[in-house]
Amino acid sequence: MSIVSYIVIALAFGLVNMLLFRRCGEATPVRLSAGLLIILGQSAIHAVMFYLGGLLGMLLCLHSVDAPGMYDDINAYIFLGIVVAVIVRMLFPYLRKEPRLPMFDLDQGLRFILMTLVTGINVFLVGLGAGFVEEVNPIHKMVWPMFIASLLLGYWGLMLGRQKVEMRPRRWMVVACVLLLGTAIAACVNAG
Numbered sequence: 001m002s003i004v005s006y007i008v009i010a011l012a013f014g015l016v017n018m019l020l021f022r023r024c025g026e027a028t029p030v031r032l033s034a035g036l037l038i039i040l041g042q043s044a045i046h047a048v049m050f051y052l053g054g055l056l057g058m059l060l061c062l063h064s065v066d067a068p069g070m071y072d073d074i075n076a077y078i079f080l081g082i083v084v085a086v087i088v089r090m091l092f093p094y095l096r097k098e099p100r101l102p103m104f105d106l107d108q109g110l111r112f113i114l115m116t117l118v119t120g121i122n123v124f125l126v127g128l129g130a131g132f133v134e135e136v137n138p139i140h141k142m143v144w145p146m147f148i149a150s151l152l153l154g155y156w157g158l159m160l161g162r163q164k165v166e167m168r169p170r171r172w173m174v175v176a177c178v179l180l181l182g183t184a185i186a187a188c189v190n191a192g
Contacts, residue, residue, distance in 0.1 A: 001133055005183045007145045009130070012179035013046065013123055014149030016090065018157035019169050020119060023103050025161025030106045035158045038106055042116045043150035047143045049120040050127035054142050057131015075132040076191035082129035083184035086122045087177045094170045101169070126180065133187045 021039065030038070061078075062071035093099050104115035127142065160167065 001130060001138075001141075001183075001187060003141050003145075005186060006130075006138070006141045007149075008179050008183050009126060010145035010149035011153075012176040012183075013126075013146065014153030015172050015176040015179075016119070016122070017042070017046075017150050017154035018160075019167075019172055020102070020104075020115075021154045021157035022161040022165075022167060022169075023101060024106050024115075025158040026164055027103050027161075028105050028107055029162045030158075032159065032162075035106065035162075036155060038112055039151055039154040039158060041112070042119070043147050043154060045116045046120050046123045046150050047147040049124045050130075050146045051139060051142045053124040053127025053129075054131040054134060054138065057128040058134055058137070059131075060128075061132040072133075072191040073188070076188040078132045079129035079187050080184040082125055082132075083180050086125050087180055090122060091173055091177050094173045099170075129184070133191065 017039075021035075025035065061075050064070040093101055102118070105111045123146070130142070
């Protein structure tokens with residue numbers, strides 16, 4: 001996968017972080033300096049989870065010693081399947097008439113760890129799928145875009161939440177899901 005694909009994936013999860021921290025910032029406003037530390041920690045953990053998922057995907061991917069490109073299309077379809085499952089998981093709560101979206105108290109340390117792990121499952125799964133279509137160890141391509149996009153968009157979401165700025169979360173989530181789906185389809189097209 002190219003660096004552009006990883007940037008698009010990072011932007012999608014950055015938008016998800018923006019929505020999450022906007023809700024959490026409105027429910028439990030914290031100081032911006034404390035919020036920056038929370039988002040910095042969460043972004044670092046998400047980047048590591050994305051990379052670990054990619055490493056696991058590279059170990060599990062199908063490959064042949066005799067014909068190196070033999071299973072490229074199958075690996076790309078596995079990536080597409082994982083991404084579609086993550087999209088359904090992320091989008092389903094937003095499709096309800098009265099959405100019950102997860103909110104976390106940003107003041108408590110234990111809940112911060114819980115929030116990071118719960119929100120990092122999707123990041124790990126997409127990293128796992130990305131590992132299926134990656135040939136080499138892409139530590140810098142995976143870690144830095146995810147860290148930067150999560151940090152910047154998450155902090156922006158926290159500021160919007162503290163000021164109680166109205167947003168249309170359903171639209172932003174659809175945009176994030178379209179970005180993820182586009183990356184997976186591009187991987188399938190490139191593998192074919």
